[in-house]
Amino acid sequence: MTTATLEQKNLRTGIYALIGALAMLGMGYAAVPLYDLFCRVTGFGGTTQRASESDAAIAERLAQSAGGKTISVRFDASTARDVPWTFRPSQPTDTVQIGVRDMATYVARNNSSIPITGTATFNVEPEQAGKYFNKIQCFCFTEQTLQPGEEVHMPVLYYVDPAALEDENMQGVEQITLSYTFHKAKDQGS
Incomplete structure (x- = not known):
């Protein structure tokens, strides 16, 4: 495997990790309003x-x-x-x-x-x-x-x-x- 191919794979993995971290952060912020909506719709809790x-x-x-x-x-x-x-x-x-x-x-x-x-x-x-x-x-x-x-x-x-x-x-x-x-x-x- 060449150095250029390895660097491309590392870059791609880093981008996927960053996208995953941002998605998890976004879900963290959305969790409270989504849970509130869920409780109001279903009567949960x-x-x-x-x-x-x-x-x-x-x-x-x-x-x-x-x-x-x-x-x-x-x-x-x-x-x-x-x-x-x-x-x-x-x-x-x-x-x-x-x-x-x-x-x-x-x-x-x-x-x-x-x-x-x-x-x-x-x-x-x-x-x-x-x-x-x-x-x-x-x-x-x-x-x-x-x-x-x-x-x-x-x-x-x-x-x-x-x-x-x-x-x-x-x-x-x-x-x-x-x-x-x-x-x-x-x-x-x-």
């Missing part, structure tokens, strides 16, 4: 769905075929250690008709002497219920700023999709838990 008013209207029409079946929804609230808020649901549970819009409220109070901006993360348990739990309006869609001592009531408008009744993985599920945790907004720092 208890990720809830975001619905529009028209989606809710369709679900309410479908609810008639659900025969007035109900399910219990339990509400859970917590805060990260660095968020000096009191955060709780207005009521711990509610029984809702499947396919019919309902509203829950959470109460948050800033116990500190400075304004705090928080953002809520959420999930649903059991995990298989995530793709059927649809939020139309939610305080978790935007950051919330509370002034010192301020207390606010934050609503969540939601419904449970009647398609849950057709899913064999949902058979025997009598209660869905909607859980929120408030964290400081990224621009707030620690």
